[in-house]
Amino acid sequence: MASDSRTQPRWIAPQARPDAQLPRLKIYNSLTRSKDDFIPVDPSGKLVTWYACGPTVYEDAHLGHAKNYVSTDIVRRIMKDYFGFHVKFVMNTTDIDDKIILQGRRQYLLARFKQEHAAESDSVSDLVLAEAKAAFRHYIGKNLPSLPLDTSPETFSEAVDKAYKGKGDSPLLADAAKPQQSQTVTVADLLLRAHIGTARLAAEALQAPGALPDFFAKTDDVLLPYLDALHGAEIDSNNHQIYLELSQKFERRFFEDMDSLNVLPPDQLTRVTEYVPQIVRFVEKIVTNGFGYVSPDGSVYFDIDSFEKAGHSYSRLEPWNKNDRALQADGEGSLSSGRSMKRSENDFALWKASKPGEPAWPSPWGRGRPGWHIECSAMASEAIGKTIDIHSGGVDLRFPHHDNELAQSEAYWSTPGCQGQWTNYFIHMGQLRIRGLKMSKSLKNYTTIRTVLSEKEWTARSLRICFLLMPWQDAIEVTDELMKAVVSWEGKLNNFFLKSLDISKHSRPESTEQELGIADQQLLSSLDKAKADVGTALCDSFNTSAVMRILSDLVTEANSAEMLSDQTVISLAQWITRIVTIFGLDPEGDLSNPDRIGWSGLDVPAPAKPYIYPASQLRDKVRTLACSGSVDHAAIAKLADETASSTSTAVDASSQPYNQVLQQFRTDVKALAAQQAPAKDLLALCDQLRDVHLWNLGIYLEDRNSPQPALVRPLDKLLIEARAEQESAGIAKAKAKLEQEAREAEREKELRERAKVDPLVMFRTSDYLEWDESGIPTVDAAGDVVSKNRRKKLAKEWEKQKKLHEEWLATQQVA
Incomplete structure (x- = not known):
């Protein structure tokens, strides 16, 4: 009798061999939703097998991908370089799935359409215009159903405003690389805005076609689904190259992006199209084991009911989503909509019978293609075997993808009376979120990695620092505060490394024998504690955010200490260099060199060095002489001449801007020396070199x-x-200051106007009925006698005005 899946242990803890030397490492495990002791399958405890779900390659990678793969790379590097494990890292690229089929087929049909209608002139033909108008109607009919059926390009804007009450004018989340202000935005809002934006662009082109390239640039996105609806089913299922051209292009670009982010390449890369025979055999065994069935159309589905009756547990990662129809449908793919032949709504496809226009491979059940989830199960099992130590991916893959992978793989590997555990540790990287939503290509709320790095808003290092400052399993919301924290942390380390390198460069051999003072002893004690604390933090499920605080605090302590020996500073810098190199913050990092200090980018460009260092040295000497009290102008002129003779070699193009700055500074120094200029002018020239000329060249x-x-x-x-x-x-x-001056000028003006008033008439207003001979009120407007205290105050005002008025009269007589 099968056991109840509810009593089935969710996770079987691996057992270590008694003589295995393992760190006290705990990993947050999505299978248990807790931190578990990490014990590899390898009896010696040295080899760690790791399978990572890679990208679906049909468009350029965005910042959401960067969060996933950089976080994965950080953990992998710590496992390898800090804990000393031999990591076998296998990753796949999905080079055929519903998204790639749709995108590849649409791009192929659009390219064919453009080629068929290529004109000798640059104008839009009537036939192309007619097709684009039909595509426009098709697009709004499918994606903007609230619009009237007769909506034309000319009436589109008015119809959108009426049907969607101005939502089309709301801005998209245009720049996902920058922090956004808080705003409630739903997935439906984003999809609606994206569809309205696409249709609006096409409507503009249809009203004023213009040149053919510009016309297509604005109408491509409505033509793609329209041409696919017309001709997609005509594509030869054996023509795999249509899809491979797309996936190969974006796979290449993905790994270029990963290299730019200093992400290590996988030890083994698996591609779905290269493993179709293995996938077919994998599905066959699942069916043989009684956990799969063939539908009348030749598709094969996983039988969840049979799986659970056999004592297995399904949906172990996210059991609360087990019956979520939307997530299940998303997992089945956009081409799987329509009438299903599944026995149960919860079952999922292992093998899909190919429809017309979809790529197909031979199988025992007819021509078809792999389901999404089966790909990773088959490839990981082929590359690694029956049990994987670590399986990773983005948190959005937990259900249904990884839950389905788990079920398939355990169905494949299980034998009567023995239910193995396919993956021991699932780790899922938190998402990069924008206004509470994950970054997504379909929602168009993303920025590509290439765009971010090219615009210099972020660098590969600053992005990695951002991810290191937060727990790898948590979502990250890009905010002003987070960006400031990144800049502050990187700047602090830059400054520390620069000064440490300078100390190392000028350190004398005898300084290593220097007796350590109290400050040295205290800092070295802090260094020992930091080493222990870093070990504790990394053993606590790779707690890099704690390590980043430890490093920052240690640098702060070093900066505030006085009279440190060179060797203490160098020792501290070398250890911090090792940790940041382990974290992947230096693409040129070399862990085999224990003497290395800092990371790349701390030095000025090589073409600048022959000119900037002499300019800086001349400036130092000029400043010293200018501050000496009695300025020796002859000595300053001589320094400028000596600098010229030492830099008289030929100048290549890349060095020319730096040479120009040096020569101009030399000329200006000599001119001021010849004029016997005061010290303040010489110091101002030195400041100008620093704050203007060199600053503009990226040097400080x-x-x-x-x-x-x-x-x-x-x-x-x-x-x-x-x-x-x-x-x-x-x-x-x-x-x-200007505002204050304006206020004072206004007060002065008011005072001058007031001074013109004769005190005899100053109180003769409707507020009073009677006055004495000087014009001071005696009876108010109500007929009451003005009180003694009130008359005193009025008299004081009168005296003050009398004085002002007399001063004004005096100025008038002089004039």
């Missing part, structure tokens, strides 16, 4: 206390933002 000279020379460094975001804040504060101060 950080002045330090004498006799230390200025530190030559590239600009970073912290410096740029600090200057922006300083300039903003200066502008605000200047504005406040």
Whole structure:
């Protein structure tokens, strides 16, 4: 008799061999929703097998993908480089599925349409215009059903405003790389806005066609589904190249993006189209084991009822979503809509009979293609075997994808009386969210990785820092506060590494034998504690956010300490370098070099060095002489001449801007020396070199206390933002000063006008009925005698006005 799945243990804890040397590592496991001791299947405890769900490659990767794969890379690097495991990392790319079939087929048909209607002239033909109008009607009929059937391009805007009450004018989440203000936006809102935006663009083109390339750029998105509806079923099912051209292109671009983010490539890459025979055999065994059935159309479905009756548990990752029809439908794919031949609504496809216009492969059940979930089960089992240590993916894959993978794989590997555990640890990376919604291509609320990196708003390092500052399993909402935290953390480490490198460069051999003072001993004690705390944090399910705080606090302590020995600073910098390299923050990081300090990007460009360092050195000397009390102008002129002779080699194009700055500074120094200019002019020239000429070349000279020379460094975001804040504060101060001056001028004007008033008449208003001989009120408007106290106050005002008026009269007589 089968056991009740409700009493079935959800997770079987792996057992370690007594002599295995394992770290006390706990991993948050989606299977148990708790932190479990990590014990690899490998008896020696050294090898870790890991299967990661890779991308579906039909468009460029966006920031949501960056969150997933960078977070995965961070955990993988920690496993490998901190804990010393030998990680076998297998990842797939889904190079055929419903999205790729639709996208590939549509792009093929659109390209064919454009080729068939290519014109010698650049104008839009009547035939193309007619097809585009039909495509427009088809698009709004399917996606904007509240619009009248007779809506035309000319009446579209008015019809949208009436039917959707202005929702079409609401902006899309245009820039997902930047923090957004709080606003309630639903998935339905985003889809509606996307559809209205697509149709509006096409309507504009149809009203004023213009040149053919521009016309197609605006109507492509309505033509794609229209042409597919007309001709999609005509595509030869054996013509796989239509889809592979698309997936191969975006797979290549995906790995280019990953390389730009310093994400390690997989040890083994599996592609669905290269594993179809293995997938067919996998499905066959599931059917043989009694957990799958063939439908009349030649599709094969997983039998959840039989699976559970055999004592297995289904939907272990997200049992609360087990009967969620929307998630189930999404898992089956957009081409699976229509009348189903499943025995139960909960069952899911293992093998899909191909419809006309869909790619197909041979199978015992007829020509078809793999279901989405079966791909990873078959490929992971083929590449790794019966049991996987770690299976990872985005949190949105938990149900139904990974829950279905689990069921399929256990159905495949199970034997009578023995129910194995296919994956021991499921780890799911939190999403990058924009206004509470996950980033999605279909919702068009995303920014591609390429766009983000090209616009310089984020760098690969700052993105990784952002993800390191938050727990890997949590969702991240991009906010101003988070961006400030990233800039602050990176800037602090930049400054520390720059100064440490400078100390290392100028450190003398005898400094290593220097006796350590109290400050050294305290900081080294803090370093030992930090090492232990980092180990504890990483053992706590890779708690990188805690490690980032530990590193930041350690740098703060080092910055505030006085009289540190060179060796203490160098030791601290080398250890911090090792940790940030393990985290993947330096694409040029080398863990085999324990003496390395810092990360790439701390140095100025190589073409600048022969000119910027001499300019900085000349500036240092000029400043020293200018601050010496009695300025030696002859010595300053001589320094400028010596600098010229030491940099007289040929200049190539890449170095020319830096050479121009040096030569101009030399010329200006000599001119001021010849004029016997005062010290303030020489110092102003030095400031101009730092704050204008070099700043514009992306270089900053950080002045330090004498006799230390200025530190030559590239600009970073912290410096740029600090200057922006300083300039903003200066502008605000200047504005406040102008406003104050305006207020004072207005008061002066009022005072002058008031001085013209004769005190004899100043109180002769409707507020009073009677006055004395000086014009001071005696009876108010109500007929009451003005009180003694009130008369005193009025008399004081009268005396004050009398004095003002007399002063004014005096000025008039002089004039």
